[in-house]
Amino acid sequence: MRLPVLIFDIETLTDLKSGAHLYGLDLPEADLDAALTKLRRQEAGTDFQRLALHEIVCISGLWIDEKGMKLFSFSREDNSEAEILKKFVSIFEKRHPTLVSWNGSQFDLPVILFRAMYHGLSAPSLFDQGEIDTQKRYNNYQNRYHHRHIDLMDVMAMFHGRHFQKLDDTAHLLGFPGKRGDGGYHVPEYVQNEHWLELTSYCEGDVLNTWLIYLRWLLLKGQLLLNDHQHMIQSTIQYLNTQPQHADFLSVWQQTSQRTEFTQSDFPSLTH
Incomplete structure (x- = not known):
């Protein structure tokens, strides 16, 4: 494993302000979300908004x-x-992790x-493809087949869209917690109600599943x-024991680990 690693x-x-500007909508804020959703369904047949209209409310990582x-x-x-984006991209100015x-x-x-372009930010360490650092012609964060950024969903599907799997399903299959029995998407209500710990715990849960x-x-x-893999698993468990906000993740992991033969040894005390 090439260190450092950043998951x-x-x-x-949905960025309502940008959406209203893009479509020329003059509506009360309370009506904008429904209007933008309807427009998106008409143009693409999906509720999933175009990428440029996704306003970032949280970035989580495991270093x-x-x-x-x-x-x-x-x-x-x-x-x-x-500010979220500035803090995140500054990581790449100091170190060059495997992403x-x-x-x-x-x-x-x-x-x-x-979103970085929307805010007029510069992030060459993350987006340079060799124009500044010639070495990044051969290994940068954007190229699908390079190893500086590993998109596990893509590489595990052997770069074939038909084989894409959900993070939740893959985690459960391999004996990890996944979404911990909650398939709902609660981010809007977390933000609206200012439930910030729930928001960051949700995002960090996805990071932890991706890491495993x-x-x-x-x-x-x-x-x-195999010995190094087992060591990293035990190190992760020990670390999570120091993170009270992830006590539920650890508890569910203990349960799900017993559902596959390979992961039963992740928590040795449960096998006796």
Whole structure:
């Protein structure tokens, strides 16, 4: 495993102001969301809004290096969207981590690109493709087949859209918590009600599931030996024991680990 590693995920809402500007809508704010949803259904047959209209309300990450691991979140509790983006892209100015995501190539990174441009930000360390650093011609964060950014959903589907899987389903299949029995998307109500801990815990939960799947991917590819894989799993469990906001994640992981033969040893005390 090439250190440092950064597993990341974002949470978004529809940017009503930009949507009104784009479509020339003069409506009360309370009516804009429904109007934009209707327009999106008409033009694309889906409620999923175009990427440029996804306003970022949280970016969470798990940083792993020689010193250990650390979870973090930048959210709208204390930051504007521009401030969230500035903090996130500044990471790449200092270090050049292996970036790991689930569907990050098709969603998270393009949204970050659009929203950074919207706010007039510069992020060459993340988006340079060799124009500044010639080495990035051969290994940058945007190229689908490079290894600086690993979109697990894409690589595990062998780059074939028909084989794409949901993060929740894959995590459950492999003996990890997934969404912990809650398939609902609660981000809008978390933001509306200022439930910031719930928002960051939700986003960090996706990061943790992605990390666990990444470890299994490295084991499959021979980039982690079995003993090293088991060590990283135990290190993750020990770290989560210090994170009270993820007590539920750890508890559900203990239960789901017993559903596959390979993961039963993740929590040795449960096998006796």
